[in-house]
Amino acid sequence: MSGTYQEQIIQKVYPDSTGYFVFTENNLPTKNRIYRIHTDNCSEEEATIHFNGICLNSQEILFIAKNDDKISLPFTKEEEAFCEIISTNERSNTFLKVDSLIENMRYAFSSYRSEANRKVNSIKWFKTLQDFGEQQDESLTELYIYAFLSNKSNNLYTYYLQDLKQNTYYDELLERLQEQYPNSPYTKQYETELAADKFSIAIKKENTSYWSWVIIFFLIISITLNILLFLKLKTKNSDSTALEExxxxxxxxxxxxxxxxxxxxxxxxxxxxxxxxxxxxxxxxxxxxxxxxxxxxxxxxxxx
The missing domain is CATH 1.10.10.10 (Winged helix-like DNA-binding domain superfamily/Winged helix DNA-binding domain)
Known part of the structure; x- marks a missing residue:
């Protein structure tokens, strides 16, 4: 979802002077897949630049499609591209709906500064996004949401790890992927990433547990020594009082x-x-x- 590589390109087309382009090849799988249309005005010599995600003259959009879909991407009244998808596949525009929800979430987070409010908002929006994805009856939409929530550069990543520890949603998503897209790269990659995140949580928990026991051990020693010192001083003072007589x-x-x-x-x-x-x-x-x-x-x- 986050990059484009030469070997992934299915077809290149050139738009006319109005920006219109079309391709009608029949080389897509019969089941839904995630696709990206990527446009730029780079020269052939600059062709590799935008694949690294650093080209300022490029735009792109992610969507769901299969080989018999008809999709158009009309310009808006403001001449903006990739703001709308018209498709014979009702799943094609679910990513745009998710993006809209994410924008609402970002706006909500910007309105609250306290840690308590952020925690409440995290709980609310994780559930909102997960529920929306599940309602679409398309696990690829859920995968798109998961890619956002589990992004390590995301401010929500810490809460994602907490949610992963206690929420069965992620395992249930794996089951849905295995059912809808068995043996697909999506399912295998999700399974690998999920296992890696769970392993990371287990390691952190083990380290936390280890250091907790170390702290408790030294705390017990400290308390014991203080008690012994107190008893010794008490005994010594009692003895000195008796001797003083x-x-x-x-x-x-x-x-x-x-x-x-x-x-x-x-x-x-x-x-x-x-x-x-x-x-x-x-x-x-x-x-x-x-x-x-x-x-x-x-x-x-x-x-x-």
Whole structure:
């Protein structure tokens, strides 16, 4: 649907001065197929340019047809081409109807900016387009809609993947294609793309599941360590409280002054004792509290 290649060209014709052209060959299949009429005013030397989709002097239209159809593409009053299809095949203009719905959808999306409104609109328009395609009783029309919804460059692609996970529509479309067009390139390509998208979803789900378990694992470890640390501190504080009861009144005063970051000399001055006496009291205090130095003592009482 998105490109034209030399080997796909059935016939070339040249229009007259009014833009009119016609071909009447009988080399199309008897069942419906998707076709493209592509017009340009490039020279023969530039013939390959428009096949790459970069020629500004070209126009094209996609439609459904079979070998006994009669189709005309009249100009509009504004001299615009490919805005209307008149055909003996009622399916021929369904792509134009889909294009009209898509334009309405784009207009609706431009009217809403919030993510919530976009989500509601996605649900609404996916269902609207899918229902319309199914009502046509022509799976090629549904395939045209699918090509738009599943386009990776489309803003709706993320929602398409979500819809694919929970909506049975896509599998049902495959069944309709297999019934109407068994062994056709359309059916095989759709089946391949559908399987690839489902595989992509499964990989993402597996990766998400893996990282979720990793996060949960580290969260459990973190909580466990915090609980153990809390219990350890609680136990240590309880033990220090019990040990503190062994201190004399003088040693308790010295403990309070140490926790206030007072030096031995300052403590001696405040208690009217000699520095050597203070050192003796501090050594006795260390033994009773079961620490070896001031740093351990302060750390013990820091969280108390």
């Amino acid at each position: 062994k201190l004399t009144q003088q040693e308790k005063k010295i403990l309070d002054l140490i926790l206030q970051n007072k030096t031995n000399k300052e403590i001696a001055s405040l208690l009217f004792l000699s520095v050597s006496t203070i050192k003796t009291h501090i050594n006795n205090l260390y033994k009773k509290i079961e620490v070896d130095n001031r740093e351990e003592l302060k750390a013990l009482y820091k969280n108390k």
